[in-house]
Amino acid sequence: MPPFDVPEGDPFGPHNLPYGVFSVPGTRERTVGVRLGDHVLDAGAAARALGSPYAPLLARPTLNPLLAAGRTAWSDVRRALTAWVTVPSHREVVAPLFHPLPSVTLHLPFEVADYVDFYASENHARNVGRIFRPDAADPLTPNWKHLPIGYHGRSGTVVVSGTDVVRPSGQRKAPADPAPVFGPSVRLDIEAEVGFVVGVPSEPGRPVPLGDFREHVFGLCLLNDWSARDIQAWEYVPLGPFLGKSFATSVSAWITPLDALEQARVAPPQRTHPLLPYLDDGAEEPGGYDLRISVAVNGHVVSEPPFSTMYWTAAQQLAHMTVNGARLRTGDLYGSGTVSGPGERQRGSLLELTWNGRDPLELPDGRRTFLEDGDVVTLSAWAPGPDGARVGIGEVTGRVVAG
Template sequence: MSTSPLDLPADHPYGPHHLPYGAVARDGDEPWLAVRVGDSALDLASATRGTPWAEALAGPVLNPFLDLGPAAWSALRSWLQARLAEKEGRERLAPHVHPLEELVSHLPVAVADYVDFYAGEHHATNVGRIFRPDGEPLTPNWKHLPIGYHGRSSTVVVSGTDVVRPRGQRKGKDDPAPVFGPSVRLDIEAELAFVVGGATALGTSVPVDQAADHLFGVALFNDWSARDVQAWEYVPLGPFLGKSFASSMGAWITPLAALEKARVPLPGQDPEPLPYLRGRAEHLFGLDLTMEVRLNGTLVARPPYRAMYWSPTQMLAHLTVNGASLRSGDVFASGTVSGAEPHERGSLLELTWNGTRPLTLDDGSTRTFLEDGDTVTITATAPGPGGSVLRLAEVTGTVLPSP
């Protein structure tokens, strides 16, 4: 029987074909960078001592390593996989391994900038039908460009962080004037975040065919949304306080290289995008990720990421086409992931059709939007090599009452 935590079955969801990156610490200590192997964290700073990447991995966040670019990302991944493939290599790494149950997770990147897109056609269509029932569900620009908004990087928090119910102005359709107070329509958005590496100069742009060189990895993401605050403020400039209070990100970043077997064609883009959003077929892709959203333990949705309309490479190309620069540690999220079926919708706004169709949870209680004390957990799986399955690190958070 195996006695080493590095001796894993080939199909383990956190085996050598996965190797997500995180930042962990013993409670109260400074965090350090790690790769997850099974149920253990491999200390990267100590394990890579003497290698070309050791200095970049010595700090509490991945940003210096992200600066090194895709050749270094690939080289470290190959170096780790080669050692994990051999008994002697595993023995050399064993002293640098720590059980996850003894560690606390931290955000593994210092988020430099944060943008949230709106790349799900089913989500955008549902929202249009809810709020514009007598008009076209998609706005005229939707299929011509990846719509997004510029969020607040300082409120991107690691999974497990409690979320305080935000306060703000709201005005219902029957209210004579706006009122101020805690949001009464607090929602979730099941999303996928992309972590960017490699800086670019202000005034330059990244073409679709080069965008993948800046995509380090992905993490599950929950863009908490105060729908009542958002509805009152968003005309004419879009989301602001209804979104900026908290966005939760999974603690472990899955390298994009680990998702090669999960790449799928886009569902089809009609009309054809403008030339700057076109690229070679291999650079225009979706990802076969299936998410599960649980509210207080009840499975309420299974959103499929493969249904998303825009490729992450197109999102990055659009983000920079005006000359906006990239910095290592930039994060952009996909927007709400929803599928064609009712059980595939990634927000309570859609699942309850703006509160008109309450959900019944396993304990018999009902929800339209989130109540204080509610816990939302998003998980996901994706196909890996040889019929294996990757499990992305969950993103979870509990709603605390407004102060």
Template sequence: MAVTPQELFGLDNLPYGVFSIPGDPGESGEPARRRIGVRYGDHVLDAGAAAHALGSPHTPLLRAPSLGPLLAAGRPVWQSVRAALRDWLGNPAHRETVSPLLLPLHPPAESPRLTFHLPFDVADYVDFYASEHHATNVGRIFRPDGEPLTPNWKHLPIGYHGRAGTVVVSGTPVVRPSGQRRPPGAEAPGFGPSRRLDIEAEVGFVVGTPSELGSPVPMAAFRDHVFGVALLNDWSARDIQAWEYVPLGPFLGKSFATSLSPWITPLDALEHARTAPPRRTHPLLPYLDDTGPDAEPQGLDLRLSVYLNGTLISEPPFSAMYWTAAQQLAHLTANGASLRTGDLFASGTVSGPEPGQRGCLLELTWSGAEPLRLPDGEERAFLADGDEVTLTAWAPGPDGARIGLGEVSGRVLPAR
């Protein structure tokens, strides 16, 4: 099956996911057998079945029920598997073998639909705060009479350690969290459902190759450890967070859910999206310095779109992010903290310089002072029960092609 040059999921992309087919016999008590899939156009290749049928030495990795073994195999294997997949899907000699293993993403009504799962076991989760535009807007909202950026912001990528166990695959409903919150003017907090539920449009980076405890990972080793990227929505309860985060940072206001796309795009698919990050305004310490004449451009030109109930509300540009993923990884391990296969670290909210490029409702509505008006006439300062948020993105590919990053979505359910 061939795809057009305009296709977001052609041979230059080939993102990985994990799927099952309802009714397919499972193992170990699972309702259906999980398989590694590779997206090609509007189909999904059963990668393990293809590897077995073509006698590939990578069959054990691709027949696993998770991407974990492939992630752990390291970059030379990642590149070899990717080259094999491009050959299987692009070489007419394999068409007769491969075509029956391409499953439609949108099958006829009488056929079972594919179910997508979290594609790997998340080992640790770290969320950063890497957009200067986002950090500046937040600073102006909460500190209107002070400096918007904290003194450390231009010297290190600020982050916090999140909760790996509540990272969920796209499509998983998000239950409105409850917690302590103190309304303006109140002397004491109360407990109840969040009234200021928000989104954060982000990009996640998936670690494959682990590192040794006590050994920092330099920026130059970024590609040896990071397998790929995925869209991510780090839901945020702003009122719970505002009361609890001083002095130790986000906790219950962030840990209830983080939605991740089912598609992991290999870094090698984003070669044509590499770009220089914004100009550095402060000297950087050596382990973070990416300003030298031989420094490779570590920024990424990813074009995000944010939809609320089907309405486009923002288009954040990832190329505007001040801190790169390579700097984030270097800082994350600078104290000797080790990486594990399946670690996930996120960029933080992606926002650009224009009002229509802000990656969260806190910014888009200026903390509720300027609500969004939707096509049905309703207004939103923050999310209402029943709202559905979807993030999509694409990146430049070779010869004018586009690389799709899939989507991540979630619908808000009432508090329990």
């Protein structure tokens, strides 16, 4: 099928146009691409052929120059791309610059600067509290409703979808064990999340207010925060996640610009506690996003977490992350935290889905509490788009291999 003739209802139609980085067989050269249906447009080559002033941003091996260019450039480039793939007069020039998606290699689309992960789903936090503190009067920690809890990860272990995930090794100690042992994790888990990609940096010492979220954040992607629960449980007191989280974080090869998600913006859940002024978004535009996520293990859907239920928004997370004066850098990535809804089939981790291994999942290829070597986990999602269309969010897949 010709690249311009995207079937009606395709979630990767011209209303979407997510960005990635790709190479073609026989060359190591990487360049920015834009997805249209089941094809990839060489955006840099198209910009050069059509005399676009934004060719220097698009004919690059990474998205970082475009990310750093700012919101005006983001909007201008998106308008130009939309015209290139929809206006008939451009077809003769642009058509040869498309590549079938199966024929290209997709790469990590941007150079990751810093990586932060949050804990923003009330349903997830309550489930975890009930699992590990069953006798507590309140499963939430005292600070949870007052600030977005997060931790700093390792940007060097962020990998693109399709990269194998090596089972990590480390110390672990079950409550009844007399001493810790060392070896491969036996409680390897996933966390279905959404990642937000920072474009424009900020000045050191200057917090980013809620209203400036869209001036700094370029877009979003799906993110799998792989977690070794047994390593995490032994090490995380008192300083929080470390080796149990830092071995791999998988992200989609496609970054969906926020401008493609206007129809998906929704108000977050009603807040139950007064917020300090820097987090109070009552007078701001809706900060939530209606993303419908699916989690599949070996091709079998086990959960469908709704992102619209997240208590803390990406704008609040950005404001909190910088309120102490910490600067943003182009390529910063921050994860939403595990996305879990109120239903049992809406939980975004195996920890919750199996209730810490008590209730194994029944899959076509056997029972699962946590992941086994060879298991393939795929996160996919879509969001409401214009005129009833769906906006596809690029999937993220990873296969577990023995360490």
